[in-house]
Amino acid sequence: MITVNLGKLLLCETKISNACDTKVCKNGHCRLNGSIDKGICDCFYGFEGDKCERKTFCDPVSCSGHGICSSSNGTSTIKCLCDSGWKGERCETDINECENDPNLCAHGICINSPGSYFCRCLTGFFGVHCEKSSLSSESCPPQACQNGGT
Structure with missing residues (x-):
């Protein structure tokens, strides 16, 4: 229930909650995604997953700047998906x-x-x-x- 005071004071008897009030981001912070009922986790550097629960071993240079890095479920094994025109385990080789x-x-x-x-x-x-x-x-x-x- 909402009550309005003519002195420009708005009083709420019940708290209006949003998705970030209940979403747990273990190693990151919650951000509303378009509406108050949709929250997503923005993970701190070195973490990934829906709740930032997994440590990642990818960093900006893991794939030589020519691919997308992913790690396997918190293990130190990484894999690079190379951009077009690049190859190699870490996308370090130009395709001629x-x-x-x-x-x-x-x-x-x-x-x-x-x-x-x-x-x-x-x-x-x-x-x-x-x-x-x-x-x-x-x-x-x-x-x-x-x-x-x-």
């Missing part, structure tokens, strides 16, 4: 896409870059993989070629 697929750039030169690659197209070609020709008959207006040219 140019070596893996020598035909990656149809009409150009493949240049490897950290975690990726790009194609430097030969004259007259364009596109991500230099697969399009600016000299093709598709791009010429009708009757553009003379003297029997195609």
Whole structure:
């Protein structure tokens, strides 16, 4: 029951609770997630889990900055899920896409870059993989070629 005093004082006879009043975050703090009935735990560094109950052995450099680290149920075993373009136990090795697929750039030169690659197209070609020709008959207006040219 809520009572209002004209002196701008609001009195509540019963306490209005929220999810963070009852959610236990063992190694973190509770944060409301959109409404008072939904609380989630923000874990302190080194902990994970729904209630921040598990110690994690991941740190920002566990996967060389090129992947997502996860630990197995509080053990010191970690696993890295590497970002595209990276490989290795700790995502420390750049994948050389140019070596893996020598035909990656149809009409150009493949240049490897950290975690990726790009194609430097030969004259007259364009596109991500230099697969399009600016000299093709598709791009010429009708009757553009003379003297029997195609």
